[in-house]
Amino acid sequence: MLNKNAWESSEWTKRSYQLLKGIKQFPQDSKLIMVIRHSHRYDSNSIRDHPKDLLTPVGHQYAKLFGESLPKDRPIRVYHSIIERCKQTADNIINGYIHSPLSAELMGTLDVLYDIGITQEDFYREAAKYPLDKLVYRWVAGLYPQEMIPPLQEYAMKAARRIWNVLESAPERCIDIHVTHDLILSVLRLGWFGLPFQEWPSYLSGILFSLQKKEKKILLYDFNYLISLEQPFWFQNT
Numbered sequence: 001m002l003n004k005n006a007w008e009s010s011e012w013t014k015r016s017y018q019l020l021k022g023i024k025q026f027p028q029d030s031k032l033i034m035v036i037r038h039s040h041r042y043d044s045n046s047i048r049d050h051p052k053d054l055l056t057p058v059g060h061q062y063a064k065l066f067g068e069s070l071p072k073d074r075p076i077r078v079y080h081s082i083i084e085r086c087k088q089t090a091d092n093i094i095n096g097y098i099h100s101p102l103s104a105e106l107m108g109t110l111d112v113l114y115d116i117g118i119t120q121e122d123f124y125r126e127a128a129k130y131p132l133d134k135l136v137y138r139w140v141a142g143l144y145p146q147e148m149i150p151p152l153q154e155y156a157m158k159a160a161r162r163i164w165n166v167l168e169s170a171p172e173r174c175i176d177i178h179v180t181h182d183l184i185l186s187v188l189r190l191g192w193f194g195l196p197f198q199e200w201p202s203y204l205s206g207i208l209f210s211l212q213k214k215e216k217k218i219l220l221y222d223f224n225y226l227i228s229l230e231q232p233f234w235f236q237n238t
Contacts (some may be wrong), residue, residue: 031176033167156188
């Protein structure tokens with residue numbers, strides 16, 4: 001059951017609540033893909049140490065509450081990046097959901113939820129020079145050599161092959177949940193849907209969508225709005 005009062009403690013929890021509310025706006029028989037940022041984490045204040053940052057107690061609490069708040073008439077499958085805080089988030093979502101009579105399955109890691117095709121040293125160097133949003137715009141503008149990082153659209157298509165196509169094997173009415181990072185989430189939102197940044201992704205927030213293949217449309221819940229988008233021309237070839 002989705003209890004609004006439990007999500008009123010901060011701005012990021014309110015945004016997470018809005019994402020959960022969005023599930024009800026989709027047709028009951030649809031399969032859904034949800035891509036979210038991990039839950040609240042400790043901050044080492046060093047980008048080189050960020051991979052080691054784990055969830056705070058608040059992060060554990062709200063990730064479990066996220067699972068408890070998912071509709072109990074839909075099975076879920078949860079994927080996560082290789083970074084431990086994403087696995088912690090996924091574990092808590094599963095643990096919060098397990099009292100449902102429907103299935104909840106932890107599917108494990110997907111490489112595209114963390115690996116964008118750049119070495120750590122190259123990424124740290126560029127992230128030290130530019131804010132992450134500007135770094136993404138430089139990437140999409142083709143300002144980096146392909147020897148350093150593949151084009152953003154190439155990564156977005158690869159991620160779609162991994163994330164969109166695994167939905168085929170999901171049970172009816174399933175929600176496939178992918179736990180990733182703020183940078184990855186922003187890149188996918190831009191590379192899949194052509195949507196510019198509005199706000200940087202907060203904890204346990206993200207995008208929710210269904211693939212309407214017959215209509216060649218995508219139904220997307222994004223920042224509290226449900227919108228219908230044209231399917232990317234490359235989708236049939238992923």
